[in-house]
Amino acid sequence: MYHLKIISSFAAAHNLLNYQGDCENLHGHNWKIEVTVATRDLDSAGLGIDFKILKRHTNEILDRLDHKYLNDLEFFHNISPSSEHISRYIFESLEEELAAPGVTVEEVRVWESDNACATYTRD
Numbered sequence: 001m002y003h004l005k006i007i008s009s010f011a012a013a014h015n016l017l018n019y020q021g022d023c024e025n026l027h028g029h030n031w032k033i034e035v036t037v038a039t040r041d042l043d044s045a046g047l048g049i050d051f052k053i054l055k056r057h058t059n060e061i062l063d064r065l066d067h068k069y070l071n072d073l074e075f076f077h078n079i080s081p082s083s084e085h086i087s088r089y090i091f092e093s094l095e096e097e098l099a100a101p102g103v104t105v106e107e108v109r110v111w112e113s114d115n116a117c118a119t120y121t122r123d
Helices: 051-063 083-097
Strands: 002-014 027-039 104-113 116-121
Touching: 002 051, 027 051, 027 083, 051 083, 083 104, 083 116
Parallel strands: none
Antiparallel strands: 002 027, 027 104, 104 116
16 A cells, blocks of 8 residues: 655645634634545556645645635534544545546544644544
8 A cells, every 4th residue: 555645835824713722712823734545546657646636636725725714614513623523624625626537535643743743644
């Protein structure tokens, strides 16, 4: 099995719901995003998926989040826009948009700081 990873980022504001502390207040992060996909097979060029394609799809999703107030976005209307939920949002969105045969989204890791991240994987 081959595992391919790209790293990207976005900046946005949010506040956590039902949280007792400073993060309940409006604040922002410069999130670093790691996307890992997996494939068993390679194409005739020896690629599982062209990194340009994976980056393009990922960045299209991140453009929906970048410089936004995440709480206002439809996906986060009834849930807290935590790093955990953001990782699931990116994962599920990428699964829908990525139409590369034999390539599956394996995990999305969302870093809200240099030493704190959340990862979403499919069960």
